[in-house]
Amino acid sequence: MVQPLNYLKESPSQTAGPYVHIGCTPNFAGLHGVYDKDLGAGPMVNDNTRGERITIRGFVYDGVGNALKDALVEVWQADADGFYNSPSETRGTADPNFFGWARCPGDMTTGEFVFETIKPGQVPFKDGRLMAPHISFWIVARGINIGLNTRMYFSDEEEANAVDPILSRIEHRMRVPTLIGQRDGDILTFNIHLQGEKETIFFDV
Amino acid sequence: MKNTLPETTPFFARDRDWHPPAYTPGYKTSVLRSPQRALISLEGTKSEITGPVFGHNTLGEFDNDLIINFAQPGESAIGERIMVYGRVLDERGRGVPGALVEFWQANAGGRYRHKKESYLAPLDPNFGGFGRTITDDDGNYAFRTIKPGPYPWPNGVNDWRPAHIHFSVFGHGFAQRLITQMYFEGDPMIWLCPIVKTIPDEAAIRSLVAALDMNASIPHDLRAYKFDIVLRGRRSTLFENRLEGN
Numbered sequence: 001m002v003q004p005l006n007y008l009k010e011s012p013s014q015t016a017g018p019y020v021h022i023g024c025t026p027n028f029a030g031l032h033g034v035y036d037k038d039l040g041a042g043p044m045v046n047d048n049t050r051g052e053r054i055t056i057r058g059f060v061y062d063g064v065g066n067a068l069k070d071a072l073v074e075v076w077q078a079d080a081d082g083f084y085n086s087p088s089e090t091r092g093t094a095d096p097n098f099f100g101w102a103r104c105p106g107d108m109t110t111g112e113f114v115f116e117t118i119k120p121g122q123v124p125f126k127d128g129r130l131m132a133p134h135i136s137f138w139i140v141a142r143g144i145n146i147g148l149n150t151r152m153y154f155s156d157e158e159e160a161n162a163v164d165p166i167l168s169r170i171e172h173r174m175r176v177p178t179l180i181g182q183r184d185g186d187i188l189t190f191n192i193h194l195q196g197e198k199e200t201i202f203f204d205v
Numbered sequence: 206m207k208n209t210l211p212e213t214t215p216f217f218a219r220d221r222d223w224h225p226p227a228y229t230p231g232y233k234t235s236v237l238r239s240p241q242r243a244l245i246s247l248e249g250t251k252s253e254i255t256g257p258v259f260g261h262n263t264l265g266e267f268d269n270d271l272i273i274n275f276a277q278p279g280e281s282a283i284g285e286r287i288m289v290y291g292r293v294l295d296e297r298g299r300g301v302p303g304a305l306v307e308f309w310q311a312n313a314g315g316r317y318r319h320k321k322e323s324y325l326a327p328l329d330p331n332f333g334g335f336g337r338t339i340t341d342d343d344g345n346y347a348f349r350t351i352k353p354g355p356y357p358w359p360n361g362v363n364d365w366r367p368a369h370i371h372f373s374v375f376g377h378g379f380a381q382r383l384i385t386q387m388y389f390e391g392d393p394m395i396w397l398c399p400i401v402k403t404i405p406d407e408a409a410i411r412s413l414v415a416a417l418d419m420n421a422s423i424p425h426d427l428r429a430y431k432f433d434i435v436l437r438g439r440r441s442t443l444f445e446n447r448l449e450g451n
């Protein structure tokens with residue numbers, strides 16, 4: 001016998017199910033009068049937020065190319081200077097006008113998700129190298145047993161992407177474009193493919 | 206002083222054998238929604254170590270009382286009155302303070318208040334089926350609700366969900382983000398459910414079963430179920446970041 005380590009086990013994940021909207025975005029689901037507004041809904045910026053305004057749009061596709069109508073997507077990102085609005089951010093103080101987190105349910109008819117935000121600054125990797133600007137994504141839905149983590153990088157950041165410590169370690173180079181949001185003006189298009197030829201790279205974070 | 210200093214270290218690696226795999230054909234919807242390639246490991250960077258934290262001003266007065274938060278004044282939801290309480294802990298056994306916990310559920314007849322729900326059981330006009338709360342300094346949370354009913358769902362020809370409450374939990378880092386479900390002690394439906402059975406380990410399933418706690422019950426009013434939720438723990442900072450020669 002040895003001494004027990006006494007760690008607890010993480011609670012196992014279960015699917016968010018088809019009715020995740022009731023709990024996470026009740027106003028979107030037509031249930032009004034309890035929460036003033038849905039948590040994380042609407043623009044992530046106000047008039048005083050620093051940074052370049054962008055809009056991210058996309059769909060979550062299943063293995064045969066159907067857009068999910070019942071997915072919930074959350075994003076988490078740094079401010080324009082690369083600081084996170086989090087107690088665990090120790091390098092500096094983030095823009096008080098930018099919370100950095102939002103959630104959007106896919107449209108019930110089309111499945112599209114939309115985030116109105118700013119382009120984040122660069123955040124250092126643990127060895128001090130700078131990571132290219134990116135936004136963390138977390139996707140849950142009926143049929144997804146454990147939330148999926150991925151990142152969106154920016155197509156207009158080719159140089160930074162080329163030396164990004166995460167992107168550059170990906171062995172199968174042809175899959176890297178699944179992590180790049182395609183920029184056209186202020187619009188970033190970022191589609192997430194759960195399965196198949198174009199399967200998005202998901203991370204074990 | 207406990208848990209007051211913000212922690213800045215990466216999280217323990219997730220035990221993927223303890224969680225359900227993505228592809229679980231017994232739960233048919235997972236078949237086309239499961240990534241098939243290996244996840245790429247990403248030892249926590251600032252982007253995963255940090256996460257949003259929500260203040261108590263996020264909450265409305267009745268957000269943690271599903272018995273009345275959707276009800277007409279003076280009325281209340283129909284069903285077995287219960288309280289669900291417990292702690293949000295991390296894998297080190299420490300309480301997680303300030304954790305936002307959201308929950309949603311069917312009514313006492315097993316019916317959800319949702320556009321896409323068509324089960325023949327009736328809606329309860331006084332029950333919305335959702336709420337939220339934020340843990341206190343020791344990680345404690347509690348809410349009041351009615352016990353949800355089991356309900357049939359389209360998977361096998363006669364599959365039923367056990368009575369359950371859905372939980373969404375935020376810790377302090379985005380990598381701790383978790384959605385899970387709570388089941389009720391003694392429910393024989395648990396062991397028949399294809400969604401429960403996506404979890405390979407019986408001990409893991411048992412960790413999602415809330416215990417009836419008569420000591421925490423309120424006589425002539427409601428019974429209590431205890432449900433602790435465990436989020437990922439953080440690594441120690443001992444000897445970490447110590448460069449050679451320092």
Ligand SMILES: [Fe+2]
Binds near residue numbers: 017019311366369371
């Ligand atoms: Fe459910």
